[in-house]
Amino acid sequence: MTKTRLIRLFITIIIGVAIAGAIAAYQVKNETAKTIKSSVVAKNFGGDFTLTNHLGENVTNKDFENDYRLIYFGFTYCPAICPTELQRISQILKKLGENGETIQPIFITVDPERDTVDVMKNYISLFDPRLIGLTGTVAQIENIKKAYKIYAAKVQEDGMNDYTVDHSSFIYFMGPNDTLIRIFKTGDTVEDMTNIIHRYINKS
Ligand code: NI
Numbered sequence: 001m002t003k004t005r006l007i008r009l010f011i012t013i014i015i016g017v018a019i020a021g022a023i024a025a026y027q028v029k030n031e032t033a034k035t036i037k038s039s040v041v042a043k044n045f046g047g048d049f050t051l052t053n054h055l056g057e058n059v060t061n062k063d064f065e066n067d068y069r070l071i072y073f074g075f076t077y078c079p080a081i082c083p084t085e086l087q088r089i090s091q092i093l094k095k096l097g098e099n100g101e102t103i104q105p106i107f108i109t110v111d112p113e114r115d116t117v118d119v120m121k122n123y124i125s126l127f128d129p130r131l132i133g134l135t136g137t138v139a140q141i142e143n144i145k146k147a148y149k150i151y152a153a154k155v156q157e158d159g160m161n162d163y164t165v166d167h168s169s170f171i172y173f174m175g176p177n178d179t180l181i182r183i184f185k186t187g188d189t190v191e192d193m194t195n196i197i198h199r200y201i202n203k204s
């Protein structure tokens with residue numbers, strides 16, 4: 001690792017920890033009340049977007065605004081974190097069984113230049129069959145990254161032909177009317193996440 005790479009990684013971790021800490025504090029604060037079922041992180045979150053799914057079809061926020069969703073941002077060349085998180089989403093859906101049938105899992109790339117429609121299609125086939133992969137132009141992806149407060153930056157390491165992408169790793173749990181219900185971190189267990197999600201979807 002070069003020095004700049006180390007500094008960049010350090011900054012990424014600091015940003016990630018700061019965001020996660022703020023979210024965790026918010027969530028804990030909100031759960032001390034008996035409002036567990038109605039507590040949410042944000043309403044009307046995310047805003048408008050237009051992207052292309054893994055079948056090459058145009059999709060917009062309108063297609064999902066009333067669904068329960070588990071959303072993860074990453075990239076298909078990611079060596080470890082992304083496949084692990086998508087695997088965790090698959091496990092949650094399996095644990096929820098019939099209860100989880102209304103949940104739409106979505107993987108959105110932060111690397112649209114390499115993650116073409118075909119690349120996305122192949123990649124998501126490794127995970128839950130309901131998973132939708134979304135890509136787009138660089139501008140479209142920049143737009144949704146900003147809306148979802150996702151940090152991602154290309155990193156060119158010495159001695160490597162290809163770049164990698166440093167990125168924040170959160171699983172967003174969203175509900176009807178673009179409500180951001182929860183932000184799960186890599187440290188949250190599949191069991192805890194499943195229990196929390198179950199409480200919300202059980203309500204409807
Ligand atoms: Ni990744």
